Amino acid sequence: MIANIHSSLTGGAVDGPGLRFVLFMSGCQMRCLYCHNPDTWDRQGGTQRTIDEVMADIGKVSLFLKAGGGITVSGGEPLVQAEFVHEVLRRCKEELGLHTALDTNGLLAHRLPDDWFDVVDLVLLDIKQIDPDKHKQLTSTPLQPVLDFAHRLAAMKKPMWVRYVLVPGYTDDAGDVDKLAEFVSSLGNVERVEVLPFHKMGEYKWKDLGLHYELTDTEPASEETTERVRQQFSARGLTVV
């Protein structure tokens, strides 16, 4: 089995609990205006690697990962190459005894049966916007599949972290944040919400790829706005980091 891999990172500390091996898969259907990794969008991009090569890399550090960490498969969007990702997660659990996390935008999850997710201990679900029109404007894709997936994970009682990128003018409206907080708190399986301030560190990649970057004049959210958004989630009883 072969997949296109964008890159990997050993010792990642922000994509799930503890220190993790993070595998970044190639391919993504969303086109988020703030994406800092547009170089992951091409399904045919990156390097072709076999499942055994990837497992050998993870195996070399598996003892270190077992100390409270694990593996996270991210992207791009990992569900673009779902068959390969399932096999990596299955082997990490069964052969190496690792905690497994899937960092996904949820858009393609409707293609997969519930038992596909048996190999996933934790889902990191990005919800980009709760307003369908603004979601479409921000990502070029529909919102409903993402919400449907969140409901499925809740029904499965699958532990979930929600990630929300705070972008002034796009995702900082108090009414939108409140609707999202209400939705997230109603699920019952969300262990934490991560409010991630937008940054422009990936802007140069858009230019390198010959793409137009729309957020050149957008500044990161102020501390005041960030704190207000965090409070809106906390007020619904959610743990916010």
Ligand code: SF4
């Ligand atoms: S889902 Fe992630 S990788 Fe895909 S466009 Fe959005 S930010 Fe970029």
